[in-house]
Amino acid sequence: MALKLRERHFADYVFGVDFNEKHLEDAKKIGIIDEISSLENAVKNSELIIIAIPVDATREVLPIVLNWVNDHQTVMDVGSTKSGIVEAVKNHPQRKRFVPFHPMWGTENSGPKSATALSFEGKAAVICNPNDSAENALKLAKEVAKNLDLHLLYMSAEDHDIHTAYISHISHITSYALANTVLEKEREEDTIFQLASTGFSSTVRLAKSHPEMWVPIFKQNKENVLDVLNEHISQLRKFKSALEKENFDLLEELIRNANRIRGILK
């Protein structure tokens, strides 16, 4: 985000705050940030604060950040769950300075070296519970989205967490489980590497994503993720049963139904 907001001259000075000093140095070297800073110094000297850390850490850090901001400053997060984060600051006197924000794009890679200014082009971003944010904070968040070439959707934090369970979180569990399946059954790792088709690489790509980011997401969205996971296991059982019973008409029907996704995803 910083890379592109600088490129667009929307951000003219960027402080970087992180526990990981190597990441800070890399970020400065690459030109993502102008200055390595403490959290307090960065917050007190910025018009816009973007919190981009695991969602459990956001719940801890966000109230501290809000303690330090005035009515001309805006705080956004980028987390993949929202109910828990919104809940953590619902009674905070500066709640209205916060805009819960979720740009729907990411890769399986992390760290400043994975950053690209092309990241968000044409993707969606969600703003949750817009009525709980101040008008000037919302206005700034919209400008951020515009400068990142994101189109905006608005919904409640609860709806957001249901939709992301379907659209994002279950894909990660599926991908992790698929990787574990292959690693468990296919002992010849060399064969995997040599044979791996583009199809396999595509479905298993998300399995490279780190637990530091994803365990907190599953934790905070546990109920929705379990709902979808149960449905997913029952859908897989239908394929299993069709195969076991050699009911190839049912198998074809299951596949034709899945093909409908073609009309929905361009």
Next chain:
Amino acid sequence: MALKLRERHFADYVFGVDFNEKHLEDAKKIGIIDEISSLENAVKNSELIIIAIPVDATREVLPIVLNWVNDHQTVMDVGSTKSGIVEAVKNHPQRKRFVPFHPMWGTENSGPKSATALSFEGKAAVICNPNDSAENALKLAKEVAKNLDLHLLYMSAEDHDIHTAYISHISHITSYALANTVLEKEREEDTIFQLASTGFSSTVRLAKSHPEMWVPIFKQNKENVLDVLNEHISQLRKFKSALEKENFDLLEELIRNANRIRGILK
């Protein structure tokens, strides 16, 4: 394959045979084939015959094609299962003219308009049971692979079918089941379309693949696919149990294990 083999001047005249007349006309218009032909005419006038049709149809067509070929002609298939196909011609007097071939690349799209000459670059192809093919047939198949920029692996048809169950077939079932999960639970198709992240598009891409191709593959590789599917469901249940019991250490361990795929897939 025809597009690239023509581009490389490896194939100088290509006959096209298909039930679908629209596809034949398109293929001719695009420049994939030179002439629309009957099967018999095409086989009798070609040095190399490539059978690229669903694997159940290959079992029917391959013996007929072998009836017509002499010792200067070579027949290859491109099917994603091999034991059933090899079995279908094991006692055929011209078995040695056949090279069981599987280039490990494809997309979720079909028909001549989806063809691209860049298709196979850097990917793997498997030749099965090479000792059952004539030397000059194998030699031609190797030249084909070279001209398609495929690197070759050799294995038995049985081993091939075990590996493809892990590396390709289970990915398709996972992707179909994931599409059905989302289509079942997420009634607001508009929301899927607007929110769909790149992660979701990536894991669900294969769910666009047609049943005409995939039902016969699952049918012919039933036992291996069921083995892997059972393992996959049990891996998903581990995620479910870790979440239900809020055992986040186990969840992290499952994810860390899946992350090992990063070292195997570049």
